[in-house]
Amino acid sequence: MSRMFRVVTGAGGSSPAPQLRAPEKIHIPHETPAIEAMPFIEVGGPDGAVTSAVRSAPRVAAPMPVKVMERPAPPKAAPLPVEEPVVAAASDAHVLSVTFHRLPKLGLRLLPSGISPDIIAYHDPDHAVSGEYRIVRDEIVNQFEEPGPRVTLFTSATGMAGTTTVMMNFAVSLTQEHGSRVLLVDANFNRPGISRRLGASESPGLAEVLGQAIPLAWALQPTPLTNLHLLSTGIATDATEDLLTTDLPKLIGQLRQWFDWVIIDAGVWGDLPGAEATAAATDAVYLVTRHTDIEQLEFADLRADITDGGGPVRGYISTR
Secondary structure (H helix, E strand, C coil), rough: CCHHHHHHHHCCCCCCCCCCCCCCCCCCCCCCCHHHHCCEEEEEHHHHEEEECCHHHHHHHCCCCCCCCCCCCCCCCCCCCCCCCCCHHHHHHHCCCCCCCCCCCCCCCCCCCCCCCCHHHHHCCCCCCHHHHHHHHHHHHHCCCCCCCHHHHHHHHCCCCCCCHHHHHHHHHHHHHHCEEEEEECCCCCCHHHHHCCCCCCCHHHHHHHHHCCCHHHHHHHHHCEEEEEEEECCCCCCHHHHHHHCCHHHHHHHHCCEEEEEEEECCCCCCCHHHHHCCCCCEEEEEEEEEHHHHHHHHHHHHHHHCCCCCCCEEEECC
């Protein structure tokens, strides 16, 4: 106890006892603390709220943007989609499913193939046989003294006489020399061959025109020769035979107004319904026969039959 007393009071020691220092008084400066560290105090006042924070400029609310109403642009026409034809359901039997088919313009129809090699007047005008066809052309042209459109009919007594080949080469020769507008009419429904030899279509043609399915102008086809046109047979129906008898002579009168020369392929005589009436409506009928058949009875009878029916037979052409 006395020892402790000495330690505290310093008595009885050689060295003075350490003096206890009074704790220093911490001076807190009276400065305004940073605004962000001060608590926010709000007191109501006559001018509104008074706060201990620095009053900042009042925030002005940004004006709401005014949306300008623009007149909507008219919708652009979208391209028409190519759709497959829709087949109407049984419950929609009154709805018609349609498909548009474009018709080629006259004079621009594409030919699927070339002209047959037996049209020698076209492929080789300098050939000796082409010269023979020019002689036939001049003989026929010289038979008509007065100018004007001509309608001729070519026929034969038997098949394989070469009627179609002869009349086609004659037609080509006409376009080459005289520049005439020539129409080939294929009325040989048993053995149609003009369209195939010219690389043209077999329909529409004469049958559709007579049946009034299409106008005449739509059935006329161009050929590789500028002045040569074609009226093919077309697709015959049950009514075609009667129409050939009654309406083909009438059609010939219309064709005269459109072409300088109308050349009709009647095939074998008697195969064309109403051949007598058609022949009588033409300006000339020409018979085609094989050279070996000239003395046959069929050829002599053919000439007599056509003449008795009113057909103007003006000559015949033999082939070999």
